[in-house]
Amino acid sequence: MDGIGQIGHKELPLSQEIRVGNRIYMSGQGPLNVETARILNTVEDQTRQVLINIKNILEAIEAEMSDVVKLAHTIKRVWASL
Numbered sequence: 001m002d003g004i005g006q007i008g009h010k011e012l013p014l015s016q017e018i019r020v021g022n023r024i025y026m027s028g029q030g031p032l033n034v035e036t037a038r039i040l041n042t043v044e045d046q047t048r049q050v051l052i053n054i055k056n057i058l059e060a061i062e063a064e065m066s067d068v069v070k071l072a073h074t075i076k077r078v079w080a081s082l
Contacts, residue, residue: 017057050073
């Protein structure tokens with residue numbers, strides 16, 4: 001297994017990705033903009049930021065979005081805004 005490093009804060013024991021053979025696994029990618037250290041308010045902007053973060057990780061390991069086979073997501077507090 002091989003990973004490209006830590007995410008966010010050094011205290012978190014999470015890797016951005018783990019490579020097992022020719023497969024790459026990612027988990028826990030959130031809407032944090034690493035350049036501004038901010039999380040935007042709308043679900044649309046947060047979703048866009050998560051996809052940008054995933055794309056950046058893939059590019060760092062010379063992969064691209066078209067290589068993604070499966071994406072699972074969790075939305076928290078969706079009912080709070082209704």
